[in-house]
Amino acid sequence: MAQDLVDGLLIKARSHLPPPSEPLGKLSKRDRKGVAVIKLKNPPVNSLSLEVLTEFVISLEKLENDKTFRGVIVTSDCPGIFSAGLDLTEMCGKSQAHYAEFWRAVQELWLRLYLSNLVLIAAINGVSPAGGCLISLTCDYRVLADNPKYNIGLNETLLGVVAPSWFKDTLVNTVGHRTAERALQLGLLFPPAEALRVGMVDQVVPEDQVHSTALSVMAQWLAVPDHARQLTKSLMRKPTADRLVKQRDADIQYFLQFVSRDSIQKSLRMYLDKLRQKKG
Ligand SMILES: CCC/C=C/C(=O)SCCNC(=O)CCNC(=O)[C@H](O)C(C)(C)COP(=O)([O-])OP(=O)([O-])OC[C@H]1O[C@@H](n2cnc3c(N)ncnc32)[C@H](O)[C@@H]1OP(=O)([O-])[O-]
Numbered sequence: 001m002a003q004d005l006v007d008g009l010l011i012k013a014r015s016h017l018p019p020p021s022e023p024l025g026k027l028s029k030r031d032r033k034g035v036a037v038i039k040l041k042n043p044p045v046n047s048l049s050l051e052v053l054t055e056f057v058i059s060l061e062k063l064e065n066d067k068t069f070r071g072v073i074v075t076s077d078c079p080g081i082f083s084a085g086l087d088l089t090e091m092c093g094k095s096q097a098h099y100a101e102f103w104r105a106v107q108e109l110w111l112r113l114y115l116s117n118l119v120l121i122a123a124i125n126g127v128s129p130a131g132g133c134l135i136s137l138t139c140d141y142r143v144l145a146d147n148p149k150y151n152i153g154l155n156e157t158l159l160g161v162v163a164p165s166w167f168k169d170t171l172v173n174t175v176g177h178r179t180a181e182r183a184l185q186l187g188l189l190f191p192p193a194e195a196l197r198v199g200m201v202d203q204v205v206p207e208d209q210v211h212s213t214a215l216s217v218m219a220q221w222l223a224v225p226d227h228a229r230q231l232t233k234s235l236m237r238k239p240t241a242d243r244l245v246k247q248r249d250a251d252i253q254y255f256l257q258f259v260s261r262d263s264i265q266k267s268l269r270m271y272l273d274k275l276r277q278k279k280g
Pocket residue numbers: 044045047081083084085086087088089127129130131132155156159161162163164272275276278279
């Protein structure tokens with residue numbers, strides 16, 4: 001699975017242009033230059049396992065260091081699913097050392113994405129709960145496919161767990177305090193029209209236009225001089241990221257204590273069982 005997580009540097013240096021089958025809209029080649037596409041590919045549901053998180057960080061790092069890339073479109077290769085969020089099996093019945101390693105990887109991906117110098121556009125082509133939603137919230141702009149099944153939100157409370165403070169901060173910075181408070185407490189998953197209304201996404205478009213719209217939006221963001229845009233992004237985001245950076249170890253300890261509780265393990269197991277039974 002994970003060796004194919006990212007569609008190529010693009011990433012295999014094959015091409016950083018979208019596949020020829022995808023509509024390119026009105027974009028010129030120049031508009032598309034320097035844009036990579038990261039396609040999450042961890043079937044069946046693009047859950048964010050330790051391996052996926054690690055691959056994602058490595059891919060981002062490569063793109064950040066390759067000065068030919070200025071922007072990345074983050075999307076999914078799994079039909080109908082952007083990402084099911086953190087891999088619940090990584091948080092169930094494992095050792096303390098494993099939980100610590102997993103949580104550090106979650107932190108690392110968030111920090112990399114949230115502070116990336118690249119323009120990140122989320123082309124959300126499927127359902128996007130919890131950690132899946134978080135990934136899209138770290139992007140600079142979100143385009144969601146108009147399909148009533150494609151809910152998006154931080155639904156952690158419905159699993160009996162709590163979105164950590166930096167998940168909460170990311171949502172507050174996107175939709176504002178009141179909307180975030182209600183959405184987090186109720187674990188709301190918003191269908192596209194609602195997600196647009198509350199500002200969880202920036203645009204909702206027909207499913208076959210998600211990629212071309214993301215490319216058009218990218219062209220607009222890339223028209224701004226990099227240094228000015230990057231410093232402005234940092235001005236907006238660094239105070240939030242610094243709060244985690246200053247207490248990463250404490251945040252891991254808190255997660256360890258939390259996830260090791262019998263009651264939390266029980267909730268996670270019940271939730272996983274419910275997902276499995278749904279199929280039967
Ligand atoms: C505490 C810190 C904060 C937490 C943050 C998080 O992100 S918490 C995460 C919060 N995330 C959520 O609440 C989302 C939970 N997932 C869903 O709601 C649905 O799976 C779906 C709507 C994404 C796709 O529906 P669909 O009908 O297309 O697919 P399906 O439902 O039939 O599943 C297929 C297989 O995938 C399995 N599996 C699924 N998700 C996960 C996962 N996260 N992990 C691992 N495995 C997962 C599922 O068990 C099944 O396995 P089986 O039986 O083949 O061994």
